[in-house]
Amino acid sequence: MWLFYIEQLLGSLPFFLKGLWMTIAVSGLSLLAGTLVGFLWGILRASRSRLLKPLIGAWVDLVRGTPFLVQVFIIFFILPEFGIHLEAFAAAVIALTNLAACFICEIVAAGIESVPPGQREAAASTGLSGLQQLRYVILPQALRVSLPPLVGQYVLLIKDSSVVSAIGVVDVTRVGWLTVQRVPQGLLVFGLVALLYFIICYPLIRLSNRLENRMSAGYTRSRD
């Protein structure tokens, strides 16, 4: 009996791989866009801007304080009421990009704030412009602090992407749902689903740990 189901499952492997590809596409696009937006927001949030700083802070709190599933529903079901029609895929990418941007914004802002103010003052006093201070002095140090939690956050976001199956995006999770209707072996089917997520996430978890170790080693690598 088990063998029969495993055979059936193997038969739907191409379907699973398509789902896997969809998960990678949705998360990949969202993480890329979310990282860009998140860095921009994070830099502004750590700046002295009187307007943008609290505005971004409020938005981040709002997004972090509501379930992601509800955010996805809002974008997918409510926006059409206002004449904005989105395909499930686009809605999923927008929702996940926004979520990623909010978490990354917090990580980047915390990284920037961890850099002692004397660093900016030293850079400013040599005549570097604000952008040059950021690029050559602040961000390299902030990144060192931010990179391990950033990669860790990627793992969480990839797993969160399973939520978008609720609006009909055929990602790995949705493929699991569809398959379990034909192959009534929940453990087997979702075991495979879990395995596929794990295969994507595990290297990132390892990377995050390695970055963490490198960071705690400090700036002592000599170059001569």
Added chain:
Amino acid sequence: MIEFKEVHKWFGELHVLKGITLKVAPAEVLVVCGPSGSGKSTLIRCINRLEPIQKGELIVDGMRVHESKTHMTKLRAEIGFVFQQFNLYPHMTALQNVTLAPIKVRRIARKQAEEEGRRVLAKVGLGDKLHQYPAQLSGGQQQRVAIARGLCMKPKIMLFDEPTSALDPEMINEVLEVMRNLAREGMTMIVVTHEMGFAREVSHRVAFMDFGELIEIAPPEEFFARPRSERTRLFLSKILTH
């Protein structure tokens, strides 16, 4: 070179500089001393507008620092600033620390900037530490790199905010030596310090600050032998007996 005219500075309610008037000539070395919290750091941080002033005029190298439209990055390139805590860039080697601004601000070719960086680091006695990170250097060495970082911009003015206060006693002299040489070469310098030996030997004038006011300013012979104000006398008796 530097001119304060009735300069006032507040931090919120706190009146930190109360009408400072002061002129520093080219090639002059001015030492500023005074109790902690009297406004010495604030005074020199105003010169390159790390702190903005609220009232009065401040003219540095012909530029009107008190006017908000004055573009500071250009002026800052002409003023070296040495901090009590060194503030070296920890992710860069000594050589990278001193060449960043020449390359990015002065737009000097990397090769040429590195040549100059090597020369200046050798001059402050660190010719063998070019590729060390700050964490691998002693406090005295770090502070000398910080001075070299300022010098590599070929500044017209060097400002020092208690450059030896964070150092172990045995490292103070190596830093003062570099500053002595600099003074001899005719650099315009304002040095906030309690190293009275340095003040006596190197400075042209010594200023005493208390509660945001310049109480007294005089050539060192006069300042130490015949302080005019009671507060100066009290302060000197405290730090000279220590």
